[in-house]
Amino acid sequence: MITLASDFGTPYPAAMKGVILARTDARLVDVGHDFPRQDVRTAAFWLREVLPYFPPAVHLAVVDPGVGTDRAAIVIRVGDHGLVGPDNGLLLPAARRLAKQADESDVEVFEYAYSDPDSATFHGRDVFAPAAAELHEVGVDAIETLDAVSPTNEYVERAFPEPQLFDDGAAGEVLVVDDFGNAITNIPGSVLDGLDTATVNGERVPVGGSFAAVDAGDRLLTVGSHGHVELAVNQGRGDEAFGRFVGDEVRLGFDG
Amino acid sequence: MITLASDFGTPYPAAMKGVILARTDARLVDVGHDFPRQDVRTAAFWLREVLPYFPPAVHLAVVDPGVGTDRAAIVIRVGDHGLVGPDNGLLLPAARRLAKQADESDVEVFEYAYSDPDSATFHGRDVFAPAAAELHEVGVDAIETLDAVSPTNEYVERAFPEPQLFDDGAAGEVLVVDDFGNAITNIPGSVLDGLDTATVNGERVPVGGSFAAVDAGDRLLTVGSHGHVELAVNQGRGDEAFGRFVGDEVRLGFDG
Amino acid sequence: MITLASDFGTPYPAAMKGVILARTDARLVDVGHDFPRQDVRTAAFWLREVLPYFPPAVHLAVVDPGVGTDRAAIVIRVGDHGLVGPDNGLLLPAARRLAKQADESDVEVFEYAYSDPDSATFHGRDVFAPAAAELHEVGVDAIETLDAVSPTNEYVERAFPEPQLFDDGAAGEVLVVDDFGNAITNIPGSVLDGLDTATVNGERVPVGGSFAAVDAGDRLLTVGSHGHVELAVNQGRGDEAFGRFVGDEVRLGFDG
Numbered sequence: 034m035i036t037l038a039s040d041f042g043t044p045y046p047a048a049m050k051g052v053i054l055a056r057t058d059a060r061l062v063d064v065g066h067d068f069p070r071q072d073v074r075t076a077a078f079w080l081r082e083v084l085p086y087f088p089p090a091v092h093l094a095v096v097d098p099g100v101g102t103d104r105a106a107i108v109i110r111v112g113d114h115g116l117v118g119p120d121n122g123l124l125l126p127a128a129r130r131l132a133k134q135a136d137e138s139d140v141e142v143f144e145y146a147y148s149d150p151d152s153a154t155f156h157g158r159d160v161f162a163p164a165a166a167e168l169h170e171v172g173v174d175a176i177e178t179l180d181a182v183s184p185t186n187e188y189v190e191r192a193f194p195e196p197q198l199f200d201d202g203a204a205g206e207v208l209v210v211d212d213f214g215n216a217i218t219n220i221p222g223s224v225l226d227g228l229d230t231a232t233v234n235g236e237r238v239p240v241g242g243s244f245a246a247v248d249a250g251d252r253l254l255t256v257g258s259h260g261h262v263e264l265a266v267n268q269g270r271g272d273e274a275f276g277r278f279v280g281d282e283v284r285l286g287f288d289g
Numbered sequence: 290m291i292t293l294a295s296d297f298g299t300p301y302p303a304a305m306k307g308v309i310l311a312r313t314d315a316r317l318v319d320v321g322h323d324f325p326r327q328d329v330r331t332a333a334f335w336l337r338e339v340l341p342y343f344p345p346a347v348h349l350a351v352v353d354p355g356v357g358t359d360r361a362a363i364v365i366r367v368g369d370h371g372l373v374g375p376d377n378g379l380l381l382p383a384a385r386r387l388a389k390q391a392d393e394s395d396v397e398v399f400e401y402a403y404s405d406p407d408s409a410t411f412h413g414r415d416v417f418a419p420a421a422a423e424l425h426e427v428g429v430d431a432i433e434t435l436d437a438v439s440p441t442n443e444y445v446e447r448a449f450p451e452p453q454l455f456d457d458g459a460a461g462e463v464l465v466v467d468d469f470g471n472a473i474t475n476i477p478g479s480v481l482d483g484l485d486t487a488t489v490n491g492e493r494v495p496v497g498g499s500f501a502a503v504d505a506g507d508r509l510l511t512v513g514s515h516g517h518v519e520l521a522v523n524q525g526r527g528d529e530a531f532g533r534f535v536g537d538e539v540r541l542g543f544d545g
Numbered sequence: 546m547i548t549l550a551s552d553f554g555t556p557y558p559a560a561m562k563g564v565i566l567a568r569t570d571a572r573l574v575d576v577g578h579d580f581p582r583q584d585v586r587t588a589a590f591w592l593r594e595v596l597p598y599f600p601p602a603v604h605l606a607v608v609d610p611g612v613g614t615d616r617a618a619i620v621i622r623v624g625d626h627g628l629v630g631p632d633n634g635l636l637l638p639a640a641r642r643l644a645k646q647a648d649e650s651d652v653e654v655f656e657y658a659y660s661d662p663d664s665a666t667f668h669g670r671d672v673f674a675p676a677a678a679e680l681h682e683v684g685v686d687a688i689e690t691l692d693a694v695s696p697t698n699e700y701v702e703r704a705f706p707e708p709q710l711f712d713d714g715a716a717g718e719v720l721v722v723d724d725f726g727n728a729i730t731n732i733p734g735s736v737l738d739g740l741d742t743a744t745v746n747g748e749r750v751p752v753g754g755s756f757a758a759v760d761a762g763d764r765l766l767t768v769g770s771h772g773h774v775e776l777a778v779n780q781g782r783g784d785e786a787f788g789r790f791v792g793d794e795v796r797l798g799f800d801g
Contacts, residue, residue, distance in 0.1 A: 042579070044576050047548070048598050100755060100757070102757045153754045
């Protein structure tokens with residue numbers, strides 16, 4: 034199985050699929066190709082949240098503002114999972130989550146050498162898709178048998194911003210906004226345990242176990258399926274209702 | 290085969306697919322994940338129009354404004370088809386259409402019991418996807434062997450609004466607008482048989498057997514692929530040209 | 546394998562898939578269903594760029610403003626590839642590219658006869674999907690065994706506009722804009738060989754081997770993955786920054 038994720042829209046992902054299917058008959062599953070363009074952090078977040086639900090697979094992901102520069106291509110092995118993509122931090126959060134989930138698995142990073150791809154602007158098609166197909170064919174456990182592959186300790190790793198947790202509140206930011214308009218923060222959902230209300234940047238709103246805990250159109254704080262606090266509206270868009278978008282500060286208050 | 294439909298956009302459907310593929314190697318086919326958010330009626334219409342074209346399958350559909358409340362999860366059996374989703378009326382129109390198509394099939398509804406899913410906001414991943422995988426594995430004909438399943442006669446069924454048919458006209462409403470901008474009404478296409486023109490809310494327009502029956506940019510009434518009257522524009526958007534959107538009244542006149 | 550491309554959005558492609566899967570268990574791969582509506586030329590361009598990366602397959606493509614008129618349905622054979630769709634020029638550029646790629650392959654065009662489809666507005670579901678399934682089942686090499694098929698030399702072929710190449714410049718137009726906003730011209734990328742800058746409609750901009758050759762937000766000329774000159778912005782939209790959209794004239798100057 035090979036999963037595919039990118040910010041490519043239509044129809045560039047199909048070129049990657051053609052390249053792969055010319056080399057292997059692996060099952061292909063789209064994680065999504067509508068990730069915000071060039072936004073490595075958002076895609077890294079979603080890969081971390083989604084890939085661990087898959088059975089062992091090769092995961093191809095390309096959000097790649099540095100395409101055509103000298104940024105490396107990498108392959109990561111975590112147990113039976115393989116991840117393939119640009120060396121820009123996109124894959125590491127998912128890899129670390131997969132390792133955590135599997136307890137004993139290590140995160141092993143390899144550089145994938147390539148030269149003179151057909152294009153300097155579409156390595157998804159010309160570098161990463163062939164690499165994913167090749168990795169699928171040899172098997173993740175045999176990564177080292179690929180000529181192009183060599184272990185490395187030098188790779189880009191970006192951390193998500195850490196929230197600050199206080200006795201009477203928390204401070205963080207909006208990490209991503211999902212397609213429903215839920216503004217997902219970096220604050221762990223556990224801070225809301227036992228609360229009926231809390232303040233968001235000074236305004237008091239209900240804490241709800243589900244969106245429908247409040248009337249349609251009303252705001253609430255809830256814990257999303259990823260375990261983070263999110264600013265939401267029942268049947269509406271939390272980002273707009275709270276005026277908080279990606280990167281904006283979120284201060285929660287728990288007193289009173 | 291498992292089909293998937295939702296209003297989830299990107300990338301939540303991929304989490305459902307991961308969950309399913311960790312449990313079964315069924316073929317997965319997307320019906321679509323861009324249905325209007327929280328709009329149960331529109332998705333119910335499209336499921337009714339699309340699912341009957343599929344061979345026997347498990348159909349997983351989630352448009353679920355009540356996620357996390359006490360609304361039930363249901364499984365429906367119609368002949369060799371199984372449908373899985375929230376008990377909010379989403380699945381019944383498709384189930385009744387499948388039954389009609391198969392002549393002798395009954396619509397059998399079962400409640401699917403669940404408790405304490407990982408999240409209160411993403412039952413697609415935590416309740417319905419596992420249920421669909423489980424149903425696929427045991428087989429639709431063996432629904433009753435699932436511990437979680439019990440027959441029920443209590444479930445939510447919503448009817449689409451009925452049109453009024455007169456000798457010289459018809460009154461109905463726009464049920465849905467498709468991605469081309471065709472405003473699909475609840476009025477049966479047969480009312481247009483033999484007509485060259487008709488009035489729409491007082492304005493006379495041609496009746497055409499195809500979009501190209503009128504010049505590009507011109508309005509027409511036609512019968513869509515679902516058999517309903519639709520307000521259309523050749524190579525344009527009927528909803529905007531007629532100023533009629535979902536839920537708006539449509540009055541057709543056939544005299545003169 | 547059957548690939549699918551259309552301008553259908555959601556959920557009409559799923560009806561095509563259901564129809565196909567009721568007739569064959571072929572692997573289905575989406576090329577994309579978000580092509581600009583009714584825009585045959587743009588879809589023809591993308592099919593030409595994408596389909597040659599696939600292994601032998603039946604390629605079903607439907608962008609069809611003439612649906613329901615007397616325009617024919619065609620099937621094209623190019624080596625082991627089969628293409629199915631409306632006779633409006635959509636398929637020929639891809640067929641010719643496939644033939645060129647395979648050296649010795651001919652482009653053989655067949656008319657596919659159909660009568661009285663269920664709908665006059667959705668031949669994708671009622672004509673082309675069944676034809677693609679049928680073609681897949683008999684095999685592309687056995688096209689002639691299909692009753693509905695007869696060779697033809699009369700079919701619609703549209704050429705993309707040809708650029709003009711001068712010693713000190715080139716004149717062409719924007720053929721398509723991709724989802725990143727890159728304005729892809731009909732001018733071959735080779736005209737930029739060895740240049741550091743060039744003028745676009747009189748304004749001088751850098752020529753870059755990759756988007757990141759200039760700062761984020763800056764404009765550049767580059768050669769896209771299809772081999773054409775494109776007007777681009779690093780991490781931005783070239784169409785908007787240059788004010789050049791589909792069909793607009795592009796004049797490049799190389800002197801000075």
